[in-house]
Amino acid sequence: MRSWLYPFALCVTFAAVAARMPKFSWDTVPVFNHMANVSGPFNDEAVRILARFPLVTFEKMQGASLSPCCSEDKIVEAAKQIKATNSSVITIFYLNSVLDFTNYRLHEELLKRPELFLRNASGDIVRIHPGKSPELLNVFDFSQEAARNLWANDCINATKSGYVDGCFADRAGEEAFAHNKLTPEKATAYANGHDQVLQDVQKSLGDNVLIANNYLLSGVTATMIEAFRSNEESIQRLQEAVSQKKLVEVHAGYFDSCKNITDTLAAFLIGAGDYSYYACSAGWTANEIHTDWLTWHPEYDKPLGKPTGPATKEGDVYTRHFASGTVATFDTKTNKGDIKWAEA
Ligand SMILES: *[C@@H]1O[C@H](CO)[C@@H](O)[C@H](O)[C@H]1NC(C)=O
Ligand SMILES: *[C@@H]1O[C@H](CO)[C@@H](O)[C@H](O)[C@H]1NC(C)=O
Ligand SMILES: *[C@@H]1O[C@H](CO)[C@@H](O)[C@H](O)[C@H]1NC(C)=O
Numbered sequence: 001m002r003s004w005l006y007p008f009a010l011c012v013t014f015a016a017v018a019a020r021m022p023k024f025s026w027d028t029v030p031v032f033n034h035m036a037n038v039s040g041p042f043n044d045e046a047v048r049i050l051a052r053f054p055l056v057t058f059e060k061m062q063g064a065s066l067s068p069c070c071s072e073d074k075i076v077e078a079a080k081q082i083k084a085t086n087s088s089v090i091t092i093f094y095l096n097s098v099l100d101f102t103n104y105r106l107h108e109e110l111l112k113r114p115e116l117f118l119r120n121a122s123g124d125i126v127r128i129h130p131g132k133s134p135e136l137l138n139v140f141d142f143s144q145e146a147a148r149n150l151w152a153n154d155c156i157n158a159t160k161s162g163y164v165d166g167c168f169a170d171r172a173g174e175e176a177f178a179h180n181k182l183t184p185e186k187a188t189a190y191a192n193g194h195d196q197v198l199q200d201v202q203k204s205l206g207d208n209v210l211i212a213n214n215y216l217l218s219g220v221t222a223t224m225i226e227a228f229r230s231n232e233e234s235i236q237r238l239q240e241a242v243s244q245k246k247l248v249e250v251h252a253g254y255f256d257s258c259k260n261i262t263d264t265l266a267a268f269l270i271g272a273g274d275y276s277y278y279a280c281s282a283g284w285t286a287n288e289i290h291t292d293w294l295t296w297h298p299e300y301d302k303p304l305g306k307p308t309g310p311a312t313k314e315g316d317v318y319t320r321h322f323a324s325g326t327v328a329t330f331d332t333k334t335n336k337g338d339i340k341w342a343e344a
């Protein structure tokens with residue numbers, strides 16, 4: 001009986017730990033992708049390009065112009081498109097961990113439970129603008145377990161589709177609510193609950209990726225540096241995340257050009273560790289104006305190889321050598337980088 005059951009039990013165990021990290025290799029610059037096609041499903045050319053990235057997040061506005069609801073389904077559809085072309089791509093579901101975007105099914109669930117929206121010290125529902133948009137959005141009250149469970153389930157349910165591997169938590173470390181003040185008790189309970197929901201989701205995901213944007217949280221595997229720029233502060237932020245063994249998405253392009261990526265890419269190469277990935281974009285969608293996410297830069301095919309060690313700094317200049325012979329330097333006075341690529 002026992003010997004008959006044993007292989008079966010083994011099978012079950014394997015199925016439960018089918019968790020996967022994205023492919024990581026130093027052979028060439030490790031890169032990631034993160035965007036939405038607001039108009040609808042990706043075209044064949046976009047799918048072909050996206051399938052080359054080991055790690056792809058689908059943003060909240062995926063397919064948003066098709067119908068007001070539901071981003072969950074559109075993201076799953078987009079992930080399915082990419083997986084059909086390359087099943088090795090690790091696909092990530094976008095969820096904001098502060099703002100209740102109205103194009104999610106999660107929003108409709110919350111409307112049925114308005115007591116789960118965060119309230120300020122005057123008892124009014126906290127409403128804040130997403131970025132520059134005039135729209136006002138509610139906030140999940142993560143001091144309440146029911147709100148944490150609803151949010152966590154939105155991510156976990158997407159992974160059950162079989163096409164989504166992990167999740168991206170935007171505004172992960174943010175606890176400022178514009179002009180709203182919370183009672184001190186609520187502020188503490190909210191902050192703790194916000195961390196807890198991320199840690200709970202990571203536990204459910206096991207070794208699959210949860211990316212906490214701009215936030216290093218124990219118990220969460222990955223982070224994104226959203227506004228990486230060509231300066232020493234960004235390099236040090238990357239080095240810190242690497243020293244904490246995080247998977248790090250390094251997103252440049254808010255302050256530096258994505259036409260010529262030399263400066264930010266050199267800064268990335270100075271700080272990168274295992275499971276650090278680079279990208280450059282001005283925005284988060286794929287359209288005629290923002291072609292950044294569908295641009296495969298020639299640098300991405302150059303020979304790199306493992307770093308021979310951490311970067312060294314002499315005077316103002318960092319230098320790092322890679323196994324192929326490629327050498328990256330970064331001058332912290334001028335904030336300019338240089339990469340001497342080895343011959344292919
Ligand atoms: C975006 O979606 C629309 C509608 O599906 C499609 O016509 C367009 O080619 C897509 N663009 C990209 C870059 O995939
Ligand atoms: C599929 O993804 C893997 C992992 O990122 C990559 O090594 C491979 O080149 C990709 N294949 C295609 C055809 O894009
Ligand atoms: C879970 O996902 C499925 C499709 O992937 C969807 O039909 C269903 O409504 C989702 N359930 C919840 C509670 O979000």
Ligand SMILES: *[C@@H]1O[C@H](CO)[C@@H](O)[C@H](O)[C@H]1NC(C)=O
Pocket residue numbers: 120121122123124125179180181182
């Ligand atoms: C709570 O929100 C209301 C409505 O926006 C605002 O008038 C009030 O000043 C806020 N109270 C606190 C304590 O932030």
Ligand SMILES: *[C@@H]1O[C@H](CO)[C@@H](O)[C@H](O)[C@H]1NC(C)=O
Pocket residue numbers: 260261262263336337338
């Ligand atoms: C790209 O930027 C690097 C570093 O700032 C600079 O040395 C190089 O001349 C630039 N290349 C082009 C084609 O402008």
